[in-house]
Amino acid sequence: MRRPLARRLTALFAAALLLPAVAGCGVDEDDAGLVIYSGRNEKLIKPLLDDLEKAVGTTVAVRYGESAELAAQIQEEGGKTKAGLFFSQDAGALGALATKGLLEELPQASLDKVDQAFRGGAGDWVGTSGRVRVLAYHPGQVAKVPDSVHDLVKPEWKGRVGYVPTNASFQAFVTGMRVLEGDDATRAWLKGLKANQPKVYENNLKVLDAVGRGEVSLGLINHYYWYARVAEKGEGKVGAKIHFLPGGDPGSLVNAAGVGVIKGSDQVPAAQKAVDFLLSEKAQKYFAEDTKEYPLASGVTSTVEDLPPLNSLEAPRIDLGRLESLQETLKMLQDAGMV
């Protein structure tokens, strides 16, 4: 009984070992004219990237992952990276690659389409869509929504705020506060927030849902999560509402998702065409209508009904390039016992 079993097993395993060699012939990115490492979710942007392939006129292969992990991968790959274009969910990961000198300088014509606030200081990356920090609130529990994140450290909000300290957008917001108000003020705010026992969640959607259920009264999230939930469930079924903070409050920071062309890649021409496509009216409308983000190229406005126009927001003016000092923010969050 045993020996034939062992023999059969050996045969089976040998076959399994050969499998990768056979299957390896399937997908071949070497045929691809452009390889995109995308930190943006496939569900959100695949249709757009399908159109991008037509616009660029060459085969496009997309590798999906987490923005930060892909940035680490590109650094690890060094000059031998297969990526031609990095499509990041936030400015921070792009800033990190730019600082390491891994991104190509973009043509001025492409850069000029976007407000200076949403591009790399050295012209080595450009924002493609904007995401605004907002306060989600439970209408039944909150009579007057605070107009500043500074209010969240007041005793009345003790145990009633939900947030995601590990989330890149939250950390970018804290970095923004450091840039706007200084390290001491930020440290004091974090200390006050921590003392107010906010509830920690895994991601922004969990915060939004918790606010909707009334588990917490307020939540610190990005605006488009609310629009996506409303599109999915209908406004009546989403318990939470959102509030855009006025007066240049750090809590209403506008961060950008964006792209950078990988330096030294033989895909540079194709990657630059891709950048131009992402800044085209068609792509910008896609961000406005499908991912519920803010178009960043001038001349394109959102058609989503109740999304206030970007220039109507009283967002703080800040150089997104300065958001790359994340390491200090992380240290501060660690010292506050938040991450």
Added chain:
Amino acid sequence: MHSTDPVSRTDPAARPTGVTPPAGRPRAGSRPPAALLVPAAVAAVFALLPLGYLAVRSLERGPAFAWDVIANERTAQLLGRSLGLAAVVVTAALLLGVSLAWLTVRTALPGARAWSVLVTLPLAVPSYVAAFAWLSVFPDVAGFAGAALALTLVSFPYVYLPVTAALRGTDPAQEEVSRSLGHGPLRTFLRVTLPQLRPAAAGGSVLVALYVFSDFGAVSLMRYDTFTRGIYTSYRASFDRTPAAALSVVLVVMTILLVAAEARTRGRAGHARTGTGTARLAVPAPLGRWRGPALLWCTAVTAIAVLTPLATLGYWLAVGDSATWDPAGLLDTAGTTLGVAAAGAALTTLLALPVGVIAARYRGRPASLLEQSAYAGHALPGITVALSLVFFAVRYAEPLYQELPLLVCAYAVLFLPVAVAGTRAAVLQSPPVLEDVARSLGRSPLKVLREVTVPLAAPGVLAGAALTFVVCMKELPATLLLRPTGMDTLATRLWTETGTGSFAAAAPYAAALILLAAVPSYLLGRQRT
């Protein structure tokens, strides 16, 4: 050196205390033959790749910087949290695993066969799915308790399976004699059976502990900060590899200490019988008035560990929009997943075989070094292992980079211990005297391995392979970074779908993953020798 008399071994009456003579005891002093040593060394080098990478990366900015990261107060704090969580999960997994193994293999439990399948099913549930299921039913469970609960429920089969295999592999004669001497089933279990299960249970415990160390999904959903979560945060928030690498080194040291400690407590424990034995099952112990409680125990564990995630998935499948269903894509992804997991299991088992045999049969520095190296990568977060392979592949094996073989290699580095543990426990149970006889008859070491050791240990090796297959199917971070561009597994699809918060759309992939991973679990549960 291992001068044990095979006759006295099968005569438990001569040892009324139930202490089995160390038949499978390692041969102190003797060196493993080259036929084993060379392939085992290859496996070890493989497993040590991440360590080499970590050394390069963590020292990139000089030892002072690395030390600053490690000496941080927070490092000790996170380490303490990981150790505490591991201690609780291991204890709970031992309790569940050993009790269920004994009930399903050695007692007249009604429906034992079905139970043995049911209680291995949690293995098929990724930790992040289990955590999500629990949170969606009990939002307040988050934190230490929630993390411990979710991790215990997905990892206790790591103890259950080897212990079951050990129970099936041990000669029931000793227990029968104990029973015939008037000892009750419980007493017989504690004094005769349990000591024989020590190597298998210890091996399983190490796997559970390493699982806890490396887990990111469950602790992250449960909002409980552990060491691995700290490493992830470091990567994600700072885009900096140096601090994350320095922290990872601490995790490797912790693993090596753990494996060394386990080897020490394992001591000389080793249990074998002559021959493969007849295909005879132990006479099941009657449960008597314990029948009710025993059934209740099995029902409770199954309900908690299997039904909760399945019910949650069922709910999401039910509320899901049928438009999100993509049967063709699902089928395609399932096929890919099966293929890469099978290849991963095959390579891992192949590499684990010589290491497992050496770990079971030989004592001394080379043997323990080999075994400990095999565990080096297992406690590391998937992203660290993946980045290390990126590092080596782009430098020394560029044609393989982002091709399937490299992904399969990553699985081997990550899961070598799973296969080694199974092999070692199985080899420990087969008597070395048979190998000696074969050697004395002029067989080469390699032939002995093929014709005696492996067939004798086949059930355990198989169990290890099946386990590896299941864990490969569930793996996420390394798969994300190393898969060929455009390739998807069920786990990566699951990640994509949940990334936009559409749990309803993710449910079919989670269900398919659990269903497919349940097949080897089912076979493991049914396996009779």
